Amino acid sequence: MHRIRLAKPWKRLESASSDFLCFCRSFNMPTGLEPSQKVFLEIRTQASVELSQISLNAELLHTAGIEAPSDQWLRLPVVLSHVNRLQVCLSNCGYESEPSFEAFAEVRLA
Numbered sequence: 001m002h003r004i005r006l007a008k009p010w011k012r013l014e015s016a017s018s019d020f021l022c023f024c025r026s027f028n029m030p031t032g033l034e035p036s037q038k039v040f041l042e043i044r045t046q047a048s049v050e051l052s053q054i055s056l057n058a059e060l061l062h063t064a065g066i067e068a069p070s071d072q073w074l075r076l077p078v079v080l081s082h083v084n085r086l087q088v089c090l091s092n093c094g095y096e097s098e099p100s101f102e103a104f105a106e107v108r109l110a
Contacts, residue, residue: 010101020091052089
């Protein structure tokens with residue numbers, strides 16, 4: 001299985017709630033990916049951090065309430081576009097003056 005790390009640049013989004021932090025990142029469709037191939041998101045978070053919500057191209061993939069281990073695999077039910085936008089919201093991040101996504105989690109396409 002081939003994995004592609006979605007590293008920087010993650011952009012922090014303003015949220016209406018101080019209970020969680022939201023980040024987004026755009027990425028292109030991987031070269032050579034066929035429409036019939038299954039694509040997964042592999043998400044690793046710090047032990048105390050919880051996944052609150054994950055969206056891809058404005059389609060909700062995951063919401064809070066599901067027990068999320070520090071390593072999570074989500075099968076993408078949508079076909080990737082040429083340009084995609086992933087949004088990840090995290091809770092229990094603690095306080096940092098300038099939090100960066102990389103301090104809390106790591107995401108890969110598999």
